Amino acid sequence: MKKGLLIILLGLFTANVFAQNQWICRKGETSFFSETPVENIAALNKSVVSLIDFSKGEIAVKMTMTDFKFQNHLMEEHFNENYMESEKYPTASFVGKIQEPIDISKNGTYDISAKGQLTMHGVTKERVLKGKLTVNNNEITLVSNFDVALKDHKIEIPTLVIAKIAEVIAIKDKFVYTKK
Amino acid sequence: MKKIICFAFLVSIQLTAVAQSLLDELDKTVKPKKTYSTATFKSTRIINGHSVETIAKNHLDFRISHRFGMLNEGAYNFFGLDAATMRMGLEYGITDKLMIGVGRSTSQKTFDYFAKYKLLRQSSGPGGMPVSITALAAADAITLSSSPQLTFYSNVERFTYVGQLLIARKFNERLSLQISPTYIHSNRVEASSVPNDVVAIGIGGRIKISKRTSFNAEYFYRVPLNLPTGNIQNSPYYNSLSLGFDIETGGHVFQLHFTNSLGMIERQFITQTEGQWLKGDIHYGFNISRTFSFDKKRKL
Numbered sequence: 001m002k003k004g005l006l007i008i009l010l011g012l013f014t015a016n017v018f019a020q021n022q023w024i025c026r027k028g029e030t031s032f033f034s035e036t037p038v039e040n041i042a043a044l045n046k047s048v049v050s051l052i053d054f055s056k057g058e059i060a061v062k063m064t065m066t067d068f069k070f071q072n073h074l075m076e077e078h079f080n081e082n083y084m085e086s087e088k089y090p091t092a093s094f095v096g097k098i099q100e101p102i103d104i105s106k107n108g109t110y111d112i113s114a115k116g117q118l119t120m121h122g123v124t125k126e127r128v129l130k131g132k133l134t135v136n137n138n139e140i141t142l143v144s145n146f147d148v149a150l151k152d153h154k155i156e157i158p159t160l161v162i163a164k165i166a167e168v169i170a171i172k173d174k175f176v177y178t179k180k
Numbered sequence: 181m182k183k184i185i186c187f188a189f190l191v192s193i194q195l196t197a198v199a200q201s202l203l204d205e206l207d208k209t210v211k212p213k214k215t216y217s218t219a220t221f222k223s224t225r226i227i228n229g230h231s232v233e234t235i236a237k238n239h240l241d242f243r244i245s246h247r248f249g250m251l252n253e254g255a256y257n258f259f260g261l262d263a264a265t266m267r268m269g270l271e272y273g274i275t276d277k278l279m280i281g282v283g284r285s286t287s288q289k290t291f292d293y294f295a296k297y298k299l300l301r302q303s304s305g306p307g308g309m310p311v312s313i314t315a316l317a318a319a320d321a322i323t324l325s326s327s328p329q330l331t332f333y334s335n336v337e338r339f340t341y342v343g344q345l346l347i348a349r350k351f352n353e354r355l356s357l358q359i360s361p362t363y364i365h366s367n368r369v370e371a372s373s374v375p376n377d378v379v380a381i382g383i384g385g386r387i388k389i390s391k392r393t394s395f396n397a398e399y400f401y402r403v404p405l406n407l408p409t410g411n412i413q414n415s416p417y418y419n420s421l422s423l424g425f426d427i428e429t430g431g432h433v434f435q436l437h438f439t440n441s442l443g444m445i446e447r448q449f450i451t452q453t454e455g456q457w458l459k460g461d462i463h464y465g466f467n468i469s470r471t472f473s474f475d476k477k478r479k480l
Contacts, residue, residue: 022205026210047213049206049209051205051206053202060202060205062203062206064215073473074431077218077219078428080218081218081219081391087352095201095202095203158392161429
């Protein structure tokens with residue numbers, strides 16, 4: 001009886017420990033770049049949120065599409081209205097398992113990759129995304145660059161502007177985490 | 181024993197909570213934000229009248245609008261296309277909420293000036309707002325020489341002033357509706373039967389029929405007022421009704437429409453509409469809007 005209780009209490013305790021090894025980023029930056037000979041388009045979102053749970057080796061990222069800011073307001077409007085359909089699909093997200101074991105108690109830079117689901121424009125794709133994780137005492141920085149093909153996420157480009165928008169968009173992330 | 185089962189149950193609940201997707205946990209930690217509705221209308225005009233939209237900061241909108249003759253002029257005048265009146269306008273966003281504009285219409289050689297300010301923006305989330313409200317203040321000046329039909333004794337008489345409140349709601353991705361209470365004062369009118377002051381209610385809206393095309397409609401109802409100069413219903417003019425399409429192509433918005441109004445500024449289409457739809461006094465017309473960004477500071 002007592003033993004059972006102890007095990008259960010231990011279970012409760014470890015569950016709490018699991019829940020506490022989480023690192024959060026509330027003001028992450030995600031930018032994207034579309035490069036064509038006719039026109040370059042760039043936009044930046046400065047309020048991306050992300051959570052890493054090192055005990056489980058999981059990462060989650062979420063952003064609101066309307067938070068992307070463009071230099072040209074009309075582009076921003078078209079991005080939300082015509083391409084991302086932000087009213088229908090207000091957010092984009094990634095949730096994945098980190099492939100490599102990382103010891104965050106030591107300072108240093110680690111190459112990591114995460115395998116999981118990238119959801120954008122309502123379409124979910126299985127992806128492996130690579131990044132660099134830098135541990136510096138009480139701060140963890142994650143930098144990641146990857147590409148997204150528009151047709152993978154069913155984002156349609158009308159023939160009229162096909163020369164102005166790249167088929168593959170380069171995405172850059174920079175997230176700074178603090179212990180939750 | 182019962183206690184243990186009870187505990188075990190509690191623990192299992194906690195464990196499933198931990199095992200839940202990290203994404204859900206992220207949603208819990210991040211507070212919901214206020215999000216503003218964007219693109220209630222594609223352009224700063226629904227058809228003739230203003231919409232709640234303003235031009236963004238440091239952006240310039242160059243507008244060219246045409247209204248042709250009437251469809252019932254027949255084949256000899258190519259259904260009105262032989263005659264055209266136009267307005268050219270330059271409109272600029274000082275801030276994301278405040279815009280100013282100037283225009284010149286060929287009809288009566290009229291200059292117009294306006295300022296438009298977003299008072300409230302429709303938003304959802306904490307502290308959400310059900311509608312967007314924009315205020316418009318405008319004036320126009322007829323620079324046509326005095327004539328026996330319309331004699332000006334001083335330059336002040338050439339001016340007309342407009343105050344308008346634009347109240348709109350984007351119901352969903354496709355449907356937006358707007359109501360626009362309007363007050364117009366003309367310093368001089370061409371006949372004593374025509375009132376100097378006109379109060380009108382505008383009703384307009386759009387339905388998107390594809391991502392880049394919408395169907396728009398707009399009607400201005402002049403409220404009958406018992407003024408010393410006579411009832412507005414006696415005036416020789418009609419209420420303005422316009423139907424049209426917005427077509428968006430990259431940096432341009434094309435608005436193609438049919439209307440019983442020839443003018444493109446408030447005084448002309450709200451208080452001086454001469455055509456009647458039922459008689460076929462319908463003008464074909466279009467607005468072209470091209471927006472340029474001068475926002476160099478918003479570096480990425």
